[in-house]
């Protein structure tokens with residue numbers, strides 16, 4: 001028998017996210033946004049916060065990636081069955097899409113912490129008998145389909161999610177929207193404020209947006225307006241209907257089209273970006289609003305390699321739920337840090353050998369680059385000058401890549417194709433490997449197992465970046481453009497190294513690719529490679545600093561304490 005009703009005891013924070021990445025066997029995430037959501041939930045459980053999370057079931061997942069022998073990405077569905085591992089809730093919600101009734105059900109996953117904390121996560125699902133065929137597939141593909149499909153999903157997430165929580169009997173202290181995908185929930189809340197007014201000339205006063213604002217917290221993740229979801233109003237009227245009249249929707253969501261970020265900004269009392277710089281950039285994009293910044297984190301226990309888990313647990317028994325203790329990393333002898341890292345490297349190289357047949361050399365400095373493949377991340381930057389790369393790195397470096405491009409992102413797919421093209425050119429001189437199907441499982445092998453973590457996005461487009469925090473936790477120093485979290489974590493030569501100049505201003509005009517490329521090669525040649533090969537104690541010092549000066553702070557426990565004190569209890 002289910003005891004889920006115990007979650008109803010206290011008023012909760014309701015965390016809404018289009019994607020949530022808790023583990024690789026629930027493939028309902030595409031990248032950093034979803035994994036942040038998963039790590040947030042795990043930290044909330046560690047801290048025993050009263051929280052509930054809502055997302056979509058995405059039964060066909062994001063997608064499974066393979067690479068064909070021409071070097072092109074191929075996609076196939078990555079299906080999972082909630083019925084096999086989750087518990088179906090006894091309550092359904094009814095929503096209206098294109099004037100049809102659509103039933104929404106919810107699957108419960110319990111996220112438990114060793115502290116005894118527990119956070120329920122609800123996966124919303126429209127694949128229910130009685131729903132029309134076309135509606136049963138709404139919760140199939142994460143970020144699949146067209147604008148119309150996306151709008152339907154966002155109705156399920158925002159409005160369906162709010163109704164399911166109400167139906168189950170939750171009392172909500174705050175609604176936290178993780179990115180604009182969930183903004184339609186504000187319309188559901190707005191309609192709950194509706195009251196009759198005597199004078200029909202005064203219809204606007206039937207709704208009370210201020211009441212909604214008091215209930216909502218909004219975290220924006222995208223530093224460019226083009227990245228924000230927008231829908232034409234004729235589509236909105238046809239799919240969503242007009243429970244909230246058009247004049248009011250336009251007032252709150254934008255004059256010309258429904259902008260989900262605008263809607264969330266207008267209806268949230270607390271708004272934040274995901275790193276200090278990203279807060280500033282977002283403030284410049286939306287001058288009329290007050291935008292704060294809470295820098296992202298990672299959930300340490302999830303992202304430490306088994307070797308590091310063992311080592312940290314020996315020296316700091318409660319480090320998993322109290323990662324601040326990592327500030328004392330200097331009490332661990334160098335040799336033990338080095339051996340734990342060598343263990344993670346060996347496991348990774350074994351995986352590489354099994355999946356690709358390539359035998360990498362554990363003595364060689366191995367550079368990792370893995371994340372969603374989007375053009376702004378410049379995955380192929382290190383190949384800008386092959387002559388120079390060979391001069392600097394011949395027989396001295398190995399490169400490991402991984403990452404998926406969105407199925408509609410042709411330029412992203414070309415980047416993968418280019419990287420794979422370099423493999424042949426460099427064979428015998430610099431070993432380059434592209435690993436297929438980057439997901440949480442591969443990330444947890446790859447990131448701890450390389451020696452140096454590379455990141456070279458176009459500034460200021462990396463809102464935060466979290467893979468670098470996972471690297472730091474495992475004693476893998478960052479070598480990165482100063483953007484996102486690295487502006488806060490970087491101390492040159494101490495915690496890692498930067499590529500190119502400090503950030504200047506909030507526009508992408510500050511990028512000079514030539515300068516970045518030159519700096520990348522120069523630092524590898526003159527600082528990083530000599531340190532790695534000729535001064536091992538110096539290298540281990542940087543590894544320890546990554547742990548003691550980055551990872552002790554850039555984690556979801558510290559981050560959640562800030563959300564609690566600055567956002568949830570305001």
Ligand SMILES: *Cc1c(COP(=O)(O)O)cnc(C)c1O
Pocket residue numbers: 030031032033035370371372438439440443444464465466467468470
């Ligand atoms: C951490 C993680 C990301 C985020 O990487 P960034 O470099 O911050 O963009 C993306 N995908 C997976 C599988 C991850 O584990």
